[in-house]
Amino acid sequence: MAFLTSDNTMNFYSTLDLSVFALPKNSLFDRFTSSFQICTIFIAVKLDSICYCMNKKKYTIKDIAQFAGVSKGTVDRVLHKRGRVSKDAYQKVDRVLKKIDYRPNPIARNLKINKTYKICVLIPDFEIDPYWLPAIEGVRIAAKEFGPFGVVVEEYPYHPNKTVHFVEQSNVAIESNPDALLMVPIFHKESLKVFQNCRQKGIFLASFNNHIDSLSIENFIGQDLVQSGRVAANLIDKVTAEGTHIAIIHIDEELHMRQKEIGFRDYFKEKKRNTKKIITYNLKTDNPDNFKTGFTLFLESHPWITGFFVTNSKAHLLIEFLRTDGRNFTMVGYDLLEENLKHLRKGKIDFLIHQKPKRQAYLGIGYLAEYFLFEKEMPSQELLPIDIVTAENVKYYIN
Numbered sequence: 298m299a300f301l302t303s304d305n306t307m308n309f310y311s312t313l314d315l316s317v318f319a320l321p322k323n324s325l326f327d328r329f330t331s332s333f334q335i336c337t338i339f340i341a342v343k344l345d346s347i348c349y350c351m352n353k354k355k356y357t358i359k360d361i362a363q364f365a366g367v368s369k370g371t372v373d374r375v376l377h378k379r380g381r382v383s384k385d386a387y388q389k390v391d392r393v394l395k396k397i398d399y400r401p402n403p404i405a406r407n408l409k410i411n412k413t414y415k416i417c418v419l420i421p422d423f424e425i426d427p428y429w430l431p432a433i434e435g436v437r438i439a440a441k442e443f444g445p446f447g448v449v450v451e452e453y454p455y456h457p458n459k460t461v462h463f464v465e466q467s468n469v470a471i472e473s474n475p476d477a478l479l480m481v482p483i484f485h486k487e488s489l490k491v492f493q494n495c496r497q498k499g500i501f502l503a504s505f506n507n508h509i510d511s512l513s514i515e516n517f518i519g520q521d522l523v524q525s526g527r528v529a530a531n532l533i534d535k536v537t538a539e540g541t542h543i544a545i546i547h548i549d550e551e552l553h554m555r556q557k558e559i560g561f562r563d564y565f566k567e568k569k570r571n572t573k574k575i576i577t578y579n580l581k582t583d584n585p586d587n588f589k590t591g592f593t594l595f596l597e598s599h600p601w602i603t604g605f606f607v608t609n610s611k612a613h614l615l616i617e618f619l620r621t622d623g624r625n626f627t628m629v630g631y632d633l634l635e636e637n638l639k640h641l642r643k644g645k646i647d648f649l650i651h652q653k654p655k656r657q658a659y660l661g662i663g664y665l666a667e668y669f670l671f672e673k674e675m676p677s678q679e680l681l682p683i684d685i686v687t688a689e690n691v692k693y694y695i696n
Contacts, residue, residue: 356397364397365389413447414669416662417470419480419491421457428610428632428654429457432481432506435658443666450662451475458549458583460484467491477501477665479658482509483551503665505657507553508678516664517678518657522553525650526560526608528683529629532648533604534564536627537573543604544595545577546615554608561606576602582614592618603627613637616645633686633694642688651684651694 423429440450482488503516612630
């Protein structure tokens, strides 16, 4: 791309539609990055100019001053509400601004006044649950890209199985007075309290991965979890015989798992002449011995089970207990953790539903940053596609 001259950069960036710029096909982050590359070029060329636009025609402070018959300094004082301006001069400038439908360039304005926006991210600790590592990577990529434009991102990791730690970290984040809080609301009651605290303090609240229907938040990014459960049910239904039993396994149960179960059960309820029995079983990983004993006893007491639907990223934990007595199983799980991928390639896990945590987190930061920097409206939700990954197509999902 050629650099723009001072004459034709009057309002180049303020006319950009950020949604139309895309990276090459292989890029995961095609929504925001290219527009910021363009923004960087523009700012490097003309950082000190705040430009204006009306119906794609561009005006500078000099143009407005000429139209109004006043000095550039007078226009500057009117635009930025600083210093004294006579009533007559103010009215002249105001008439011109209304006529040309004045719009400021927000990115240049923010840089000029050194404005910063802080986004706090309340997210499960990836060192405890590796599922969240790609999400943190998405957060950090977005933070790096938006950082030069005054967006500060702070991470507040919490223990995914301890509500007390979630509450502690949420309180610390809110007390830091951010402009926005992006969170993963694993704990229902505690998340409602976070919502109330953010509302009281005027903090924007957005979420990703998990959604709580009763929360009226600014933005949610993730998948339709009920439909995700239906997809899993359809997969298992196609490869298991009539009259067999199918187990829904919740490991370290969270709210989003129940939503997947609802979709799974609804699929079979709506199916004509369904002869398959659905059984739900909950497991905890805090005690490995209890986990092993509990699941082994469950298998022994349900010999007709031929299908397993594991509602989170921990399907790999069940593999060592299966396929050891000649029984064949179909297993559907979630997420492209290395342990899951290993068993997928070996045929021990049949299907993985990819939830795209990296993209979810990246978009979560991106939408908030676009709102603050460009006053761009955020969608109330963005539901990502439900991708089915098998041993035959997994190579296309791995970087």
